[in-house]
Amino acid sequence: RKEVEQDPGPFNVPEGATVAFNCTYSNSASQSFFWYRQDCRKEPKLLMSVYSSGNEDGRFTAQLNRASQYISLLIRDSKLSDSATYLCVVNRGSSNTGKLIFGQGTTLQVKP
Amino acid sequence: DAGVIQSPRHEVTEMGQEVTLRCKPISGHNSLFWYRQTMMRGLELLIYFNNNVPIDDSGMPEDRFSAKMPNASFSTLKIQPSEPRDSAVYFCALRDHYTGELFFGEGSRLTVL
Numbered sequence: 001r002k003e004v005e006q007d008p009g010p011f012n013v014p015e016g017a018t019v020a021f022n023c024t025y026s027n028s029a030s031q032s033f034f035w036y037r038q039d040c041r042k043e044p045k046l047l048m049s050v051y052s053s054g055n056e057d058g059r060f061t062a063q064l065n066r067a068s069q070y071i072s073l074l075i076r077d078s079k080l081s082d083s084a085t086y087l088c089v090v091n092r093g094s095s096n097t098g099k100l101i102f103g104q105g106t107t108l109q110v111k112p
Numbered sequence: 113d114a115g116v117i118q119s120p121r122h123e124v125t126e127m128g129q130e131v132t133l134r135c136k137p138i139s140g141h142n143s144l145f146w147y148r149q150t151m152m153r154g155l156e157l158l159i160y161f162n163n164n165v166p167i168d169d170s171g172m173p174e175d176r177f178s179a180k181m182p183n184a185s186f187s188t189l190k191i192q193p194s195e196p197r198d199s200a201v202y203f204c205a206l207r208d209h210y211t212g213e214l215f216f217g218e219g220s221r222l223t224v225l
Contacts, residue, residue, distance in 0.1 A: 097167075
């Protein structure tokens with residue numbers, strides 16, 4: 001079993017739709033969590049960190065459920081430019097010294 | 113931003129040849145990561161360094177792979193001898209000491225024939 005698991009998709013949604021991705025992690029010692037975005041043939045870039053209390057950044061909302069060991073990302077009013085692969089990242093260890101493990105990614109395709 | 117320069121951007125080589133991938137951080141950091149990405153396996157952590165010291169190399173596939181970080185401004189990932197299954201995009205990334213954010217280089221795309 002992989003340490004960080006995501007549904008690879010693809011998720012095909014129309015513009016304006018709301019879409020949610022989940023990610024599960026197996027190591028309960030994990031301490032910090034992130035969502036990264038990767039465009040085709042580009043490097044991954046940070047989308048947002050995930051805080052215990054949940055956090056929102058514009059149309060994007062991230063949630064963490066430590067008891068169930070899953071992280072979610074909600075995208076509201078999706079845009080064509082949101083089409084990308086979304087990578088769940090788990091830090092096994094402290095925020096500036098631990099090991100960062102990536103999920104395989106969930107592909108989103110937003111259609112006109 | 114922590115800048116990361118990787119070279120070469122693309123390399124095509126034949127099975128059995130030695131491959132050396134380079135990573136040059138432009139600005140300060142304390143952790144450097146090497147990842148490999150393929151369609152089948154996604155982003156796999158190969159090795160990471162804290163303060164130039166290798167901390168965890170459990171992701172290095174086998175003895176054919178080695179990584180060094182002789183100083184804070186340079187790291188190499190070497191494959192010797194290379195095999196077709198090593199074909200992938202290899203990313204170097206730096207972690208921001210304060211935010212934990214990873215900044216990736218543009219990657220080195222390796223094809224082993």
